[in-house]
Amino acid sequence: METHVAHPYSLPLEASTQGGSVWQDNLDGTFTQLRDGLFVPASGYSYLDLYLMGLIAAAEVPDFYIVRPLTRIGTDANGHPVFKGERIKITIQDIIAAEGPRLPDVTHSQRHFNTGIVVVVEHGQKPSAELISRANGIRKQWIEYWEITTGGRSSMTVDVK
Structure with a gap:
């Protein structure tokens, strides 16, 4: 899953403090993992994290994506892992439809x-x-x-x- 860091602490390429990775869509059905959220210092909370924490409104969360099924196929010239899979767009409305709105909302959290x-x-x-x-x-x-x-x-x- 890639969710952009809303407020970067150090490098904007690093994953959320809640985990995850930063992915480059190679536009050919493959994706390069630029940073692994499990092994690098996290740079901040993603917009989705901040929504789930009650710190921003749903309208502030940009779309993001997941890659499924994620299958490693090799590495790029820089040694970054490369995977194939389907890019699936996720919106905050998808999250709300599946889980309901965040309660309390941003004005009461x-x-x-x-x-x-x-x-x-x-x-x-x-x-x-x-x-x-x-x-x-x-x-x-x-x-x-x-x-x-x-x-x-x-x-x-x-x-x-």
Whole structure:
């Protein structure tokens, strides 16, 4: 499945944080897998991801496609896997017809999230200042990453409640 990343974090060719791959349609019934979503850092959430998260309206989701049956037939000159199959267009209306609309809708969905970071040390030990500093660095990067990959439509905190 290819769904374009709505708000890229790094390279726009990478797959969604939810998985998947980026495909090049060779226009001859074959498709080249440019990036494998299982093995590369993800660049952001796709439009479909953002719809399913309740962060964008259905009207904002562009059409995408799947390839079936997906049969590997070789590699291209750059070493990318090449597959044959049929390109099947999918619209957000297809998703809604099969699964129903997203509830709550975009106007009523959660926008602000809080996650926790747990620092684990050996029994009886206290975390070092360096470990705390590293955990705080991860916290700051996570908050920034979340905001970028959701296109600023959602916020994240990492607060003890």
